[in-house]
Amino acid sequence: xxxxxxxxxxxxxxxxxxxxxxxxxxxxxxxxxxxxxxxxxxxxxxxxxxxxxxxxxxxxxxxxxxxxxxxxxxxxxxxxxxxxxxxxxxxxxxxxxxxxxxxxxxxxxxxxxxxx
Amino acid sequence: xxxxxxxxxxxxxxxxxxxxxxxxxxxxxxxxxxxxxxxxxxxxxxxxxxxxxxxxxxxxxxxxxxxxxxxxxxxxxxxxxxxxxxxxxxxxxxxxxxxxxxxxxxxxxxxxx
Numbered sequence: 001x002x003x004x005x006x007x008x009x010x011x012x013x014x015x016x017x018x019x020x021x022x023x024x025x026x027x028x029x030x031x032x033x034x035x036x037x038x039x040x041x042x043x044x045x046x047x048x049x050x051x052x053x054x055x056x057x058x059x060x061x062x063x064x065x066x067x068x069x070x071x072x073x074x075x076x077x078x079x080x081x082x083x084x085x086x087x088x089x090x091x092x093x094x095x096x097x098x099x100x101x102x103x104x105x106x107x108x109x110x111x112x113x114x115x116x
Numbered sequence: 117x118x119x120x121x122x123x124x125x126x127x128x129x130x131x132x133x134x135x136x137x138x139x140x141x142x143x144x145x146x147x148x149x150x151x152x153x154x155x156x157x158x159x160x161x162x163x164x165x166x167x168x169x170x171x172x173x174x175x176x177x178x179x180x181x182x183x184x185x186x187x188x189x190x191x192x193x194x195x196x197x198x199x200x201x202x203x204x205x206x207x208x209x210x211x212x213x214x215x216x217x218x219x220x221x222x223x224x225x226x227x228x229x
Binding site: 091 | 161167220222
């Protein structure tokens with residue numbers, strides 16, 4: 001257990017429905033990252049936050065995806081009008097901030113999304 | 117763009133045999149390099165990392181990796197594998213200390229009794 005928690009752990013939904021996932025980072029970590037891992041592939045970066053500011057978004061993050069970190073603590077990732085191609089494991093990671101030196105990213109257990 | 121390549125998608129190996137999982141990265145700038153492990157139905161765990169200094173880095177469970185700048189490689193090795201090493205192994209890189217992690221596609225290591 002890295003200390004990063006994600007809920008729910010599993011989500012099954014029908015195509016076209018909206019889903020929302022939550023990530024609670026390690027409490028003193030001010031950076032939070034979202035990744036997506038499809039079957040047989042390595043995780044791919046989606047977006048990251050420094051405190052409440054969303055500083056980078058991948059081109060993988062289509063208009064149907066939105067992420068927030070309103071108070072600089074937990075974060076939510078919402079997918080609107082889900083498609084079967086959205087089926088994947090969604091991973092959250094957090095790290096300490098700082099512009100020098102290495103800060104390890106700690107990964108949560110992930111939320112597995114299945115879109116029927 | 118930075119990328120990480122793992123040439124072997126699956127590596128079967130007998131218990132107590134040596135293993136090498138290959139990783140190459142492409143980058144024109146200095147990088148941090150990592151190996152992550154994902155055991156069945158578990159989350160990603162950092163196995164070892166290269167930040168700077170000695171090019172040979174070791175994990176607590178007997179794995180080692182060597183950073184080779186001229187060959188842009190960071191291969192993972194273990195002299196004698198155990199059944200419990202069966203897992204998915206991901207090579208990864210970061211451009212800076214606060215950047216996103218770029219993962220390779222992964223290598224599935226299966227240890228055969």
